[in-house]
Amino acid sequence: MISADIAKNELGISFAEHIINGELTGSADERIIDVVAPRDRGVMGAAAQGGIADVERAVNAARRAFPAWRDMAPRARGRLLAKIADELEENAERIARILSLENGNALRTQSRGELAFAVDVFRYFGGLASETKGEQIPLSSNTLDYSRREPYGVVGAIIPWNAPVQLGSMKIAPAIATGNTVVLKTAEDAPFAILEVAKICQKHLPAGVVNVVHGKGAETGEALINNPNVDKISFTGSTAVGTRILEAAAPRVVPVTLELGGKNPQIVFPDADEDWAVDAALLGMRFSRQSQSCTAGSRLFVHRTIFDSFLEKFTAKAAEMKVGDPLEETTDIGAIVNQKQFDRVCGFIDEGLKVEGGRLLVGGLPPAVGPLAAGFFTQPTVFSQIDNSFNINRQEIFGPVAVAIPWDTEDEVIAMANDTHYGLSAYVYTRNLGAALRTAHRIDAGWIQVNQGGGQVLGQSYGGYKSSGMGREFSLEGMIDGYTQRKHISVNLNI
Numbered sequence: 246m247i248s249a250d251i252a253k254n255e256l257g258i259s260f261a262e263h264i265i266n267g268e269l270t271g272s273a274d275e276r277i278i279d280v281v282a283p284r285d286r287g288v289m290g291a292a293a294q295g296g297i298a299d300v301e302r303a304v305n306a307a308r309r310a311f312p313a314w315r316d317m318a319p320r321a322r323g324r325l326l327a328k329i330a331d332e333l334e335e336n337a338e339r340i341a342r343i344l345s346l347e348n349g350n351a352l353r354t355q356s357r358g359e360l361a362f363a364v365d366v367f368r369y370f371g372g373l374a375s376e377t378k379g380e381q382i383p384l385s386s387n388t389l390d391y392s393r394r395e396p397y398g399v400v401g402a403i404i405p406w407n408a409p410v411q412l413g414s415m416k417i418a419p420a421i422a423t424g425n426t427v428v429l430k431t432a433e434d435a436p437f438a439i440l441e442v443a444k445i446c447q448k449h450l451p452a453g454v455v456n457v458v459h460g461k462g463a464e465t466g467e468a469l470i471n472n473p474n475v476d477k478i479s480f481t482g483s484t485a486v487g488t489r490i491l492e493a494a495a496p497r498v499v500p501v502t503l504e505l506g507g508k509n510p511q512i513v514f515p516d517a518d519e520d521w522a523v524d525a526a527l528l529g530m531r532f533s534r535q536s537q538s539c540t541a542g543s544r545l546f547v548h549r550t551i552f553d554s555f556l557e558k559f560t561a562k563a564a565e566m567k568v569g570d571p572l573e574e575t576t577d578i579g580a581i582v583n584q585k586q587f588d589r590v591c592g593f594i595d596e597g598l599k600v601e602g603g604r605l606l607v608g609g610l611p612p613a614v615g616p617l618a619a620g621f622f623t624q625p626t627v628f629s630q631i632d633n634s635f636n637i638n639r640q641e642i643f644g645p646v647a648v649a650i651p652w653d654t655e656d657e658v659i660a661m662a663n664d665t666h667y668g669l670s671a672y673v674y675t676r677n678l679g680a681a682l683r684t685a686h687r688i689d690a691g692w693i694q695v696n697q698g699g700g701q702v703l704g705q706s707y708g709g710y711k712s713s714g715m716g717r718e719f720s721l722e723g724m725i726d727g728y729t730q731r732k733h734i735s736v737n738l739n740i
């Protein structure tokens with residue numbers, strides 16, 4: 246089934262099986278999907294293509310495993326998560342390399358950090374397993390009224406390709422820490438690295454607690470969200486698919502958590518025309534992950550009085566970032582994940598180039614010849630003179646294309662920042678505390694960073710406003726709200 250070419254890739258991975266009831270298995274009908282390496286467009290392996298039957302097997306395994314897992318003492322569950330964290334840490338470098346090969350993110354700037362984050366995720370939620378406390382309500386001396394937090398049952402989890410290890414771990418760990426079992430559908434472009442994480446889980450967990458199915462959204466994903474034995478859906482991906490998940494969940498009233506897209510503003514105040522703000526805004530733009538990030542700050546609102554000088558520094562630093570083979574240590578920026586995304590990003594760059602009066606400040610269309618033409622490589626690209634109302638400023642590009650827009654007053658910039666159906670994150674740069682916090686309070690988004698541009702940190706209740714999502718993950722509260730339901734018990738003590 247697997248061609249000789251596929252078996253050759255340097256990391257020794259060639260075929261991503263499903264994991265169902267603790268066992269590695271192909272699809273019932275033996276179908277596979279090719280996985281293409283973004284750095285050279287070559288087929289690096291294949292994954293099992295899951296159909297309805299495979300999803301059903303996985304959900305049934307999760308259902309069978311649920312009662313015993315739910316009834317295990319939470320601290321005992323937590324200790325198993327800690328063991329997973331330890332083994333994941335030992336294997337982090339190997340899995341980070343697999344990740345860079347399959348999704349094109351640079352090893353040094355991205356994949357190693359993603360693995361370190363995933364290790365922390367298992368430790369963090371393992372430690373919180375027994376914090377799913379209920380409450381007692383003092384109604385009278387003769388009654389006992391209390392609430393319990395109980396797991397939902399089988400969690401159907403769906404992840405995208407841009408950070409599969411981080412996002413997959415972010416679903417598995419809080420779900421199982423609270424006593425649920427999981428069926429995780431991987432993204433078709435990046436099944437391998439998260440599969441390695443799930444294989445480690447198998448060594449420490451009873452069979453059926455964590456199951457993995459690969460396949461395409463329209464078939465495998467649909468089979469999962471429509472399966473009547475799935476009790477909770479947790480989805481990270483595009484807003485378009487997120488709305489489809491809500492539709493599918495509605496008839497059965499299945500609870501849903503959605504982490505969706507963003508078109509995030511970065512607001513630079515006149516006093517922030519300095520290197521620290523440039524560095525933070527570059528980080529916020531997520532160039533080092535090809536801006537394939539839901540929190541990429543791609544609308545760069547710079548105060549008119551510093552517009553030219555800030556952008557000169559910003560574009561000079563962006564141009565210095567090295568685009569190249571994701572597995573090379575010197576590479577800052579890897580490759581776009583696949584042909585479809587590559588074409589889409591190029592389409593937006595082309596659109597920017599065609600805007601009348603628009604200016605290209607750095608970057609542009611990818612090189613058509615030379616070593617970078619072999620893979621899906623793009624360069625950091627910044628435009629100016631393109632109004633906030635243009636398509637390029639409204640759609641989530643999910644690629645390294647930013648547009649700089651000048652502003653004069655706080656009211657004006659906040660109105661522009663909020664003029665989007667997204668509301669995931671935003672960035673504000675100024676030493677003026679009042680201006681920073683006024684702005685942070687007035688922006689309609691779930692996460693505002695002031696004078697910094699990094700990624701999410703465990704413990705933050707991260708999630709989106711508006712069409713960027715519903716529910717919160719990354720925190721104790723997110724775990725409790727997202728993966729448990731409250732049961733109230735009223736006892737008459739007179740009997």
Ligand code: NAD
Nearest residue numbers: 404405406431432461462466467482483486504505506539
């Ligand atoms: P996508 O929505 O196309 O796919 C995400 C996952 O959903 C994949 O596994 C896919 O196979 C599956 N899927 C597709 N159609 C489905 C269907 N009908 N039913 C069930 N599952 C289906 O997104 P993508 O292109 O893989 O990822 C990029 C998107 O993810 C961006 O919009 C980005 O902003 C978003 N994202 C959000 C966050 C966040 O934390 N808010 C984090 C990472 C990525």
